[in-house]
Amino acid sequence: MEYTVQKLGQLAGVSTRTLRYYDQIGLLQPSRVNSNGYRIYGQSEVNRLQQILFYKELGVNLDTIKEILSSPTFDAESALREHRLKLIEKRNQIETLICNVEKSIAQTEGRTTMSNKEKFEGFKQNLLAENEKKYGKEIRDKYGKENVEQSNTKLMNLSEEDYQKVTALEQQIRDVLAQAFTSGNPAGPLAQQAAELHKQWLCYFWPTYSIEAHAGLAQMYVGDERFTAYYDKDQPGTAEFLRDAILIYTK
Amino acid sequence: MEYTVQKLGQLAGVSTRTLRYYDQIGLLQPSRVNSNGYRIYGQSEVNRLQQILFYKELGVNLDTIKEILSSPTFDAESALREHRLKLIEKRNQIETLICNVEKSIAQTEGRTTMSNKEKFEGFKQNLLAENEKKYGKEIRDKYGKENVEQSNTKLMNLSEEDYQKVTALEQQIRDVLAQAFTSGNPAGPLAQQAAELHKQWLCYFWPTYSIEAHAGLAQMYVGDERFTAYYDKDQPGTAEFLRDAILIYTK
DNA sequence: ATAAACCTTTACGCAACGTCAATGTAAATA
DNA sequence: TATTTACATTGACGTTGCGTAAAGGTTTAT
Numbered sequence: 001m002e003y004t005v006q007k008l009g010q011l012a013g014v015s016t017r018t019l020r021y022y023d024q025i026g027l028l029q030p031s032r033v034n035s036n037g038y039r040i041y042g043q044s045e046v047n048r049l050q051q052i053l054f055y056k057e058l059g060v061n062l063d064t065i066k067e068i069l070s071s072p073t074f075d076a077e078s079a080l081r082e083h084r085l086k087l088i089e090k091r092n093q094i095e096t097l098i099c100n101v102e103k104s105i106a107q108t109e110g111r112t113t114m115s116n117k118e119k120f121e122g123f124k125q126n127l128l129a130e131n132e133k134k135y136g137k138e139i140r141d142k143y144g145k146e147n148v149e150q151s152n153t154k155l156m157n158l159s160e161e162d163y164q165k166v167t168a169l170e171q172q173i174r175d176v177l178a179q180a181f182t183s184g185n186p187a188g189p190l191a192q193q194a195a196e197l198h199k200q201w202l203c204y205f206w207p208t209y210s211i212e213a214h215a216g217l218a219q220m221y222v223g224d225e226r227f228t229a230y231y232d233k234d235q236p237g238t239a240e241f242l243r244d245a246i247l248i249y250t251k
Numbered sequence: 252m253e254y255t256v257q258k259l260g261q262l263a264g265v266s267t268r269t270l271r272y273y274d275q276i277g278l279l280q281p282s283r284v285n286s287n288g289y290r291i292y293g294q295s296e297v298n299r300l301q302q303i304l305f306y307k308e309l310g311v312n313l314d315t316i317k318e319i320l321s322s323p324t325f326d327a328e329s330a331l332r333e334h335r336l337k338l339i340e341k342r343n344q345i346e347t348l349i350c351n352v353e354k355s356i357a358q359t360e361g362r363t364t365m366s367n368k369e370k371f372e373g374f375k376q377n378l379l380a381e382n383e384k385k386y387g388k389e390i391r392d393k394y395g396k397e398n399v400e401q402s403n404t405k406l407m408n409l410s411e412e413d414y415q416k417v418t419a420l421e422q423q424i425r426d427v428l429a430q431a432f433t434s435g436n437p438a439g440p441l442a443q444q445a446a447e448l449h450k451q452w453l454c455y456f457w458p459t460y461s462i463e464a465h466a467g468l469a470q471m472y473v474g475d476e477r478f479t480a481y482y483d484k485d486q487p488g489t490a491e492f493l494r495d496a497i498l499i500y501t502k
Numbered sequence: 503a504t505a506a507a508c509c510t511t512t513a514c515g516c517a518a519c520g521t522c523a524a525t526g527t528a529a530a531t532a
Numbered sequence: 533t534a535t536t537t538a539c540a541t542t543g544a545c546g547t548t549g550c551g552t553a554a555a556g557g558t559t560t561a562t
Contacts, residue, residue, distance in 0.1 A: 006539065016540090021519060036527060037541055058352050059345075062518075077359050084352045087345055094342045097310050101335045104309070108328050215466045215498070247466070257508070267509090272550060287558060288510055313549075 002031075003041045012049050027066050028052060059087065106169075106200050169201045174234075177242060181235050186244035194242065195249030218246035253282075254292045263300050278317050279303060310338065353451055357420075420452045425485075428493060432486050437495035445493065446500030469497035 005016040022028040023039065028049055030039035041049075048069065055065045060083055068076050173194055180190035199214060231239035256267040273279040274290065279300055281290035292300075299320065306316045311334055319327045424445055431441035450465060482490035 004540075015520080017519060017521085020541090025518095034540095038527085039540085054355075057348075058355070059348050077356060080352055080356045080359070084349060084356065087349045087352065091342055091345045091349065094310075094338055094345065097308075098335060098338045098342065101309050101331055101338065105328060105331045105335065108331070215501070219470065255509075266550080268550060268552085271510090276549095285509095289558090290509090 001043060003046070005039050005041075008041045008046065008049070011046065012053060014049075014053070022049075022052070022062075025062065025066075027062055058083065102200055169197060173197045173201060177231070177238060178234060180245070181238055181241050186241055187248050191241070191245035192249050195245045198242070198246060199249070215247055218243040252294060254297070256290055256292075259292045259297065259300070262297065263304060265300075265304070273300075273303070273313075276313065276317075278313055309334065350450075357451055420448060424448045424452060428482070428489060429485060431496070432489055432492050437492055438499050442492070442496035443500050446496045449493070449497060450500070466498055466501045469494040469501075 003011065005019045009016045009019055019028070019039070023030065028045060031042040031045055032040050034040055051069060052062075052065055055068060056062075058080070060068070060079070064079055064083070068079050176190055176194045176197060180186075180188065180194050183190060185191060228239040231242055254262065256270045260267050260270055270279070270290070274281065279296060282293040282296055283291050285291055302320060303316055306319060307313075309331070311319070311330070315330055315334070319330050427441055427445045427448060431437075431439060431445050434441060436442060479490040482493060
């Protein structure tokens with residue numbers, strides 16, 4: 001079976017431009033060129049193209065693909081390993097970006113929607129002291145001293161607007177959660193919104209947001225009766241519901 | 252205070268080329284141009300540059316930054332929201348890429364290091380039946396029918412090499428885990444390697460890998476005594492240790 | 503006076519094609 | 533057979549955010 005550019009393109013789902021480009025850079029050359037100048041591809045080119053597309057889907061760049069396909073099997077593995085590390089790094093970067101973007105969204109939100117002054121230092125101190133009395137030791141054991149202290153530092157450094165935003169967030173979480181709970185589906189849009197809000201909330205206190213920490217906290221919510229009491233106050237089962245939502249959300 | 256390109260560049264940590272480029276595209280223009288043609292920046296330009304760099308760190312592209320900075324606060328938020336969605340999508344894509352790359356690494360590994368033929372169909376069927384008897388109903392309840400069936404289908408479609416790879420992986424996990432356990436630190440390199448291996452293992456059975464599912468499974472390991480029995484066989488506490496490692500790893 | 507340090511504009515290069523443009527060829531239809 | 537239609541070719545510019553010369557003018561220091 002022989003193919004022209006368009007035939008091959010349709011077969012493999014790429015544009016003719018792409019095939020010409022691959023020819024140009026020497027990645028995939030036609031088996032022969034017609035007298036009229038048409039590129040003609042054979043079966044082995046089809047196979048090679050499949051391989052190329054496979055690696056391309058993994059995000060490998062064309063130069064590297066060329067190298068991989070030139071040496072039989074030896075480099076393929078290490079190339080993939082290296083590529084994998086790059087991907088992981090990239091993902092972590094993006095993860096950080098997302099959290100930072102969310103923080104700054106929350107901040108601009110705060111700036112625009114509220115600005116009435118109140119003395120709230122007392123509130124913060126109060127909150128800290130209460131928190132310490134209630135959960136201090138165990139949380140310190142669980143998440144490490146540094147984390148807790150950084151978290152506390154973050155709390156003390158909250159601006160008034162931030163603080164109001166945080167309390168507003170808490171209220172919003174409760175509201176949305178209550179509504180979501182009636183649906184009974186932790187994967188539904190409302191429940192997911194609650195998880196989302198919860199993440200934003202977390203970003204105010206934790207020095208670094210991480211997926212597993214978030215999931216871990218969700219886990220703790222059902223394990224610790226004081227947390228369940230807080231969430232189940234109005235509707236028993238809400239803490240568990242939130243945990244499920246977060247576990248589904250955590251991404 | 253007035254700055255030339257280089258001064259401003261040093262102050263803000265960008266190259267002079269960058270400043271000229273920003274001038275060129277109209278993102279940051281000097282307050283005035285000297286008679287000799289030198290660009291001169293003032294304090295307000297310094298501030299604007301800070302803002303530019305802030306958004307740049309969030310991965311926003313220069314065109315969008317320009318728009319954000321032109322309208323006061325209104326668009327900023329929605330622009331960030333949109334940007335956030337893009338980031339999330341990108342991260343999810345990369346997440347998938349990583350898993351696929353890992354699968355194909357495992358496969359090429361299998362191809363190169365093992366190829367002795369055995370009849371193993373019986374093993375697979377056996378494994379399935381056993382699995383069904385032991386965990387069938389509960390797992391089906393927990394993860395949904397389709398997922399389980401797809402998982403089973405995947406198992407049946409494992410090639411011999413894959414199968415051997417899987418069993419090898421299981422052995423390796425146990426080995427590494429046992430060693431890691433002696434260190435007692437689930438965040439250590441060995442424990443993280445175990446979590447990594449566990450993820451690879453999972454990739455063989457689950458149609459789609461996801462962080463929260465991995466974390467969820469880890470959770471289940473300590474909740475379900477049959478799993479704990481399997482892991483704690485040699486060293487009590489191993490299942491819990493693995494869970495912690497995975498929760499830390501899950502990224 | 504001369505060199506060192508700084509400034510300017512112009513322009514190519516990168517990755518992987520998309521998208522015309524201008525033109526030639528093959529297959530299908532009237 | 534003549535014409536339309538579909539498909540082929542090469543060439544070249546545009547995309548993003550600058551890095552990196554090149555070629556030349558200005559200021560400052562020695």
